[in-house]
Amino acid sequence: MRLTAQQSLILTDIRAEDRDAIDALLLEYGIRQIADFSGVRRYSLACVALPTCSLAITEAERALPEVIDEFEVVLDELGIPNEEIAIRMTGCPNGCARPYVAEIGLVGRSLDKYTIYLGGAFNGTRLSVPFLDLVPLREIVPRLRPLLAYYRDCATDDENFGDFIKRVGFDHLRQTVFNESKPEEVSGD
Ligand code: SF4
Structure with missing residues (x-):
C-alpha cells in the first residue's frame, strides 16, 4: 500500500487474478474507487x-x-x-x-x-x-x-x-x- 502526497491510498502489486475479489471487498465495505469521484x-x-x-x-x-x-x-x-x-x-x-x-x-x-x-x-x-x-x-x-x-x-x-x-x-x-x-x-x- 502506498500513501501519496495527495492523501490517496494506492494498492499495488496485485495479481490480475486477485483483482476482482479485491474490487468486491472494496464494494462490500463501501470504499469508493477513483472512477467514483468527481x-x-x-x-x-x-x-x-x-x-x-x-x-x-x-x-x-x-x-x-x-x-x-x-x-x-x-x-x-x-x-x-x-x-x-x-x-x-x-x-x-x-x-x-x-x-x-x-x-x-x-x-x-x-x-x-x-x-x-x-x-x-x-x-x-x-x-x-x-x-x-x-x-x-x-x-x-x-x-x-x-x-x-x-x-x-x-x-x-x-x-x-x-x-x-x-x-x-x-x-x-x-x-x-x-x-x-x-x-x-x-x-x-
Ligand atoms: S490548522 Fe491546519 S494548517 Fe493550521 S497548523 Fe493545524 S494542521 Fe496546519
Whole structure:
C-alpha cells in the first residue's frame, strides 16, 4: 500500500487474478474507487484542523467534504461536472495542506471565515494569490460560482481553472464578473 502526497491510498502489486475479489471487498465495505469521484473531490485536500490541531482557527478536514458537495452541485448545474480543479482547505494560515499552490485555496482566517486564494497551478508549480477575505464557510461556493461560469464560457481548450484565473487577472475578474456586466472577450493569447 502506498500513501501519496495527495492523501490517496494506492494498492499495488496485485495479481490480475486477485483483482476482482479485491474490487468486491472494496464494494462490500463501501470504499469508493477513483472512477467514483468527481474531479474536484479527487484533487481536494485538507489539513486536520479542528479538533486535532491546537493551532486551528476554523474547520478544514471535517468541512471540506460538504464544500466539495456544493462545488459538485454548482459544476453540475453549469454543465461541467467532470472539471478537475485542485481545491485545498486549511484551518489556519500555516497552510499544512498547501493551499498556497492550489487552484482554489481556502485558508481559515477567523471563526467560520476563510480567505480564498486563486490562481495556483493544477500541478502545484505556481503560487496562488488572495482574492477574497473573511468569506463565511457557506458563502464560499456561491461567491465562486460566477467565476466558474466565466471559466466555462471563456477558457481556452484544455485550460485549467488556475491557469485561466492567472491569465485573465484579478482586475479583469473583479470588473467583469463581480459587477455582473457582460463578460468581455478574453484573448486566448
Ligand atoms: S494548517 Fe493550521 S490548522 Fe491546519 S494542521 Fe496546519 S497548523 Fe493545524
